[in-house]
Structures are given as structure tokens and as C-alpha cells.
Amino acid sequence: MHRHVNRLAHGALAAWLLAAGIALAQDTYPSKPITMIVPFPPGGVADLTGRPTAIAMEKTLGQKIVVENKAGAGGGIGMAQVAKSKPDGYTIMMALSSISVIPEADKLLGRAPMYTLDQLSPIALVSADPTILVVRAESPWKTAKEFLDDAKKRPDAISYSSSGVYGTLHVAMAMLADAAGVTLHHVPYTGAGPAITALLGGHVDALATGPGTVIQHIKSGKLRALAVTTAKRLDVFPDAARIILGRDGVHEFEQALVSLFFHLVRQLAGQGGCRRITTGRISEDEGLMKAGLPA
Numbered sequence: 001m002h003r004h005v006n007r008l009a010h011g012a013l014a015a016w017l018l019a020a021g022i023a024l025a026q027d028t029y030p031s032k033p034i035t036m037i038v039p040f041p042p043g044g045v046a047d048l049t050g051r052p053t054a055i056a057m058e059k060t061l062g063q064k065i066v067v068e069n070k071a072g073a074g075g076g077i078g079m080a081q082v083a084k085s086k087p088d089g090y091t092i093m094m095a096l097s098s099i100s101v102i103p104e105a106d107k108l109l110g111r112a113p114m115y116t117l118d119q120l121s122p123i124a125l126v127s128a129d130p131t132i133l134v135v136r137a138e139s140p141w142k143t144a145k146e147f148l149d150d151a152k153k154r155p156d157a158i159s160y161s162s163s164g165v166y167g168t169l170h171v172a173m174a175m176l177a178d179a180a181g182v183t184l185h186h187v188p189y190t191g192a193g194p195a196i197t198a199l200l201g202g203h204v205d206a207l208a209t210g211p212g213t214v215i216q217h218i219k220s221g222k223l224r225a226l227a228v229t230t231a232k233r234l235d236v237f238p239d240a241a242r243i244i245l246g247r248d249g250v251h252e253f254e255q256a257l258v259s260l261f262f263h264l265v266r267q268l269a270g271q272g273g274c275r276r277i278t279t280g281r282i283s284e285d286e287g288l289m290k291a292g293l294p295a
Helices: 003-009 043-062 074-083 098-108 146-154 168-180 192-200 216-217 272-283 286-290
Strands: 012-020 034-038 065-069 091-095 120-130 131-134 159-162 185-186 206-209 221-228 241-246 249-252 263-271
Touching: 003 098, 034 043, 034 074, 034 249, 043 065, 043 120, 043 192, 065 249, 074 091, 074 098, 074 168, 091 120, 098 168, 131 192, 146 221, 159 168, 159 192, 159 263, 168 185, 168 192, 168 206, 192 206, 216 221
Parallel strands: 012 263, 034 065, 034 091, 159 185, 159 206, 221 241
Antiparallel strands: 012 091, 012 120, 091 263, 120 263, 131 206, 131 221, 241 249
């Protein structure tokens, strides 16, 4: 599993805005409501980003943006739906970086791909977040070093939840385990929302996700942040170690020589033919970013 993940991961864990569309006349678009597919359940990074993005787009485009959650297969179900939808610019998607991982995983495992990247066209990079490793506050691990040292002593005993096999949260933890030389027990769910619920409920021991999905639980004292993959110390997580996952191991940021960051990047995207419509009308429209998107 780790061998496959290492071949799939090349630095950034992304969430993009994509769309499905043909080259209609720009002055007629959009003339009806647009559907935004979020390929994960409510409560995850894509959902928490997609909904305020939809509100901002409505203000800019003057049309209703209907958000639909289509979860399953680590996001693959919803991604495939957008890839195969009518290319008219009225089906878009808030996706994570797993959009580029899933087709490659299918190839490695000898499966027919659910979709291919050439069926989709990126519209806008909405935001990028570091990945944060969290555990329950009552867990025995106070630091990332304690967590990894224990994992070395007890292979496959420490469990973590994810948004699905080869999904964003799975790849983050698999990269950490591989870099640290440990074996962790993977328990996949249908999205970050259920994965967080599992951690809070004591069904798993750890989770790696974007800060936005867990910050309220950290502030309330339910979860503890052990590490974050960023060069800059975050004021909201002052005690979390800043780590880099390198080919030669896991390092504190100040000591790192190899920098392989794993970030959650949210991007708006759509089907290949719609690029001329949506790029011209959405991603190049500065009004979208001024209409209320969170910084």
C-alpha cells in the first residue's frame, strides 16, 4: 500500500474547482442555475470550502449555485459524475487533490478508471491549507515524536481514519507512515466529516486533515494537534511540531534537508470542454474573490 501511495503522491494534496461545459457564447453564460458537486459528505474540507464559494459565485454570476454532496470511493463517485456530465458549463465541482490520485491508483491496481483527468478542466485554485495531525485530547501522545515512537513499538496497533482509500486524508497518513518507517492501521470512511466523528467517538486513534475541519474541536479541548506540515508556525496551533516528510524520514522543520510538503489544496474545476466558458466568466472575474470567499 505504501509503495503505491508513494508513486501517487508528488507533493501537493489538492482541492480544485472544476466544471463540465462546451464553448457556449460567453455573454449567454450562465443563463440558468449551476450545480456544484462536492464529492464528499458534509463536514469535510471540500464541503466547508464549496458552500461559501457557491455563495460568492452567486453574487458574481447572478445565478443560483446548487451544492450537491455526492460521496463515495474516496471522492471518486462524485468526480466521475462531473467528468461524465453534459459539457455545458452547468456542472462544476469542488475537488481535493485526490482528483489526480484516484485515476493513477486505478491504473496501478489494474482497474478500469472511474474517470480520467483529461475529462476535466481546472477553473480556479480556491485555497491551500497545511495538513494537521490530530489525536483525542485524552490520548497518551503529547507530541508527534511520542506518537511515532509508539507506532514503531506497536506496528499496526495505532489506527487512523480517512476520507476513503487513496483519498486525501489516506495519502497524507500513508506518506507520514512511510517517511517515519512505521505501520499504522487505516480505517477508511466516506469523507472527512465521518472520519472526524470516528476520531471523536474513540473508534480510531488519529487523523490527518485540513485545519478548518478540526480547529473547533482543538479549541474546545476535544482534540490535540501534534504536527502540521508548514514552514511557518501557526498561531492557532502553537504547540504543534512543524514537520517535513522526506525520503530520509520525518524531520522537525528547522532540521529538515528534504522538503516534501503535503498540503490540502482546494480547486474549482469542470469538464474539459467548459474551460473557455467558466474560466472566462468565473476564474478571471475578480468579483468572485471580492464577493465573500474566506481568506
